[in-house]
Amino acid sequence: KTGNKLHSVKPTLGFRNDSFRPSRREEVVFSRIRIGHSKITRSFIFNRGVQPECVPCQCPFTIKHILLYCVDFEPIRRKYFSASTMLSLFADVHVDKIFDYLREINVFSKI
16 A cells, blocks of 8 residues: 555565664664654644644644654754655665754654
8 A cells, every 4th residue: 555654664565674773762763753653743642632733834743744844954954864755764864864863853852
């Protein structure tokens, strides 16, 4: 099913050779950003609240938005990677660069 958000990250099934992280926390964060579910972006569901919105962009605050589109994070994002899709991000960018970016924008611990 190509409309599935997981398909945009990994269109074919098979072994993931990029998963074995040095710490459990990094493994959890990596899995969460790949599937697009995190405390910072999805906790509204459990709290029965409204979906958070990115203030400067005025759009839903999602993992995809944080990683690829947010204008507030663009200068920092350019320091670490350039990707236009989730597929290219996870295929072409080393996960340590993604983690460094998330740490610098202060969301790594909130994922």
